Amino acid sequence: MTHNNWLYIAVMFAVTYAIRALPLVLVRGRIQNRFIRSFLYYVPYVTLSVMTFPAILEATASPLVGLAAMAVGVALAYAQCSLPAVAAACCGTVFVLEALFL
Amino acid sequence: MQHPYRSGLRDGIPVALGYFAVAVGLGLAAKQAGLSALQAGVASFCLNASAGEFAGFSLIAAGASYFQTALMTLIVNARYFLMSCALSQKLPPKLPLFHRLALGWDVTDEIFGLSAAVEGTLAPAYTYGIMTLALPGWSLGTVVGVVMGGVLPGRLVRALGVGLFGMFLAIVIPPTRRSRSLGGLVALSFAASYAVNRLPFLAGVETGVKTIALTLLLAGFAALLLPPPEGEAS
Numbered sequence: 001m002t003h004n005n006w007l008y009i010a011v012m013f014a015v016t017y018a019i020r021a022l023p024l025v026l027v028r029g030r031i032q033n034r035f036i037r038s039f040l041y042y043v044p045y046v047t048l049s050v051m052t053f054p055a056i057l058e059a060t061a062s063p064l065v066g067l068a069a070m071a072v073g074v075a076l077a078y079a080q081c082s083l084p085a086v087a088a089a090c091c092g093t094v095f096v097l098e099a100l101f102l
Numbered sequence: 103m104q105h106p107y108r109s110g111l112r113d114g115i116p117v118a119l120g121y122f123a124v125a126v127g128l129g130l131a132a133k134q135a136g137l138s139a140l141q142a143g144v145a146s147f148c149l150n151a152s153a154g155e156f157a158g159f160s161l162i163a164a165g166a167s168y169f170q171t172a173l174m175t176l177i178v179n180a181r182y183f184l185m186s187c188a189l190s191q192k193l194p195p196k197l198p199l200f201h202r203l204a205l206g207w208d209v210t211d212e213i214f215g216l217s218a219a220v221e222g223t224l225a226p227a228y229t230y231g232i233m234t235l236a237l238p239g240w241s242l243g244t245v246v247g248v249v250m251g252g253v254l255p256g257r258l259v260r261a262l263g264v265g266l267f268g269m270f271l272a273i274v275i276p277p278t279r280r281s282r283s284l285g286g287l288v289a290l291s292f293a294a295s296y297a298v299n300r301l302p303f304l305a306g307v308e309t310g311v312k313t314i315a316l317t318l319l320l321a322g323f324a325a326l327l328l329p330p331p332e333g334e335a336s
Contacts, residue, residue: 012172020185024193048270088268
């Protein structure tokens with residue numbers, strides 16, 4: 001059986017879009033259940049944290065560079081620097097450290 | 103106050119740069135799977151999913167069945183279902199269907215994170231501002247990856263890619279100043295994520311599966327044990 005790339009893309013799109021759009025379309029108004037409200041409030045913090053670490057260590061040429069970028073990011077974010085500034089500082093840390101030591 | 107669309111454009115700059123860098127790598131995978139630049143660009147514009155697209159392209163490369171591809175897409179992208187549920191609570195209840203369908207186009211880790219971090223109700227224009235830069239960043243990056251993937255220096259691509267993690271930190275860290283329990287939850291999430299990667303018997307767990315499993319577990323744990331989030335008392 002031969003496969004068509006456009007058909008693959010269409011299949012992936014149908015599944016992905018349904019996953020994303022259905023909750024937005026079907027869940028209207030505030031959910032009343034307190035556990036679910038609380039759970040949904042915590043979702044972004046857990047998801048983004050889980051995706052950041054240790055993945056940041058594997059995204060650079062050496063895990064130490066990733067760790068340094070993480071430390072810089074946490075420190076600046078805690079000091080309430082703006083989002084673009086934190087992101088740029090992490091990029092800069094990686095670029096400079098890799099240029100200097102690797 | 104700045105218009106939400108303009109704020110979205112401002113916050114969209116690091117998103118778009120990071121996306122561009124990551125998408126170049128994705129374009130290489132698309133090329134290996136036999137996709138044309140046009141196919142890869144359209145796929146990225148419609149799918150907006152890094153892990154989901156990587157997984158999909160590797161299945162295409164392997165000549166997998168359409169059903170298998172659909173199932174894998176469902177598993178790898180299931181976390182977006184949770185994110186959209188959370189995002190639904192940020193929208194004005196009377197928001198028209200059109201906006202809901204449009205916002206659903208680009209619920210990514212980053213755009214969700216930014217949109218969920220907005221104080222109070224989310225103005226869709228803010229998210230559209232981010233999308234205005236993020237969508238082209240992601241799809242053009244993929245096209246560039248297919249056409250000239252090997253040409254950009256790896257050091258530059260890696261540095262830009264780390265910007266996405268910096269953005270995540272800029273979202274999760276500042277609120278921990280106000281809430282100790284939230285700080286504990288973030289630290290616990292880092293530790294649990296690290297543990298899953300390191301424990302030998304969990305080594306084969308796919309990233310998307312890991313993310314959704316830990317989210318269900320830890321956010322559920324937090325909802326049960328931590329004090330209710332601010333503004334939720336009584």
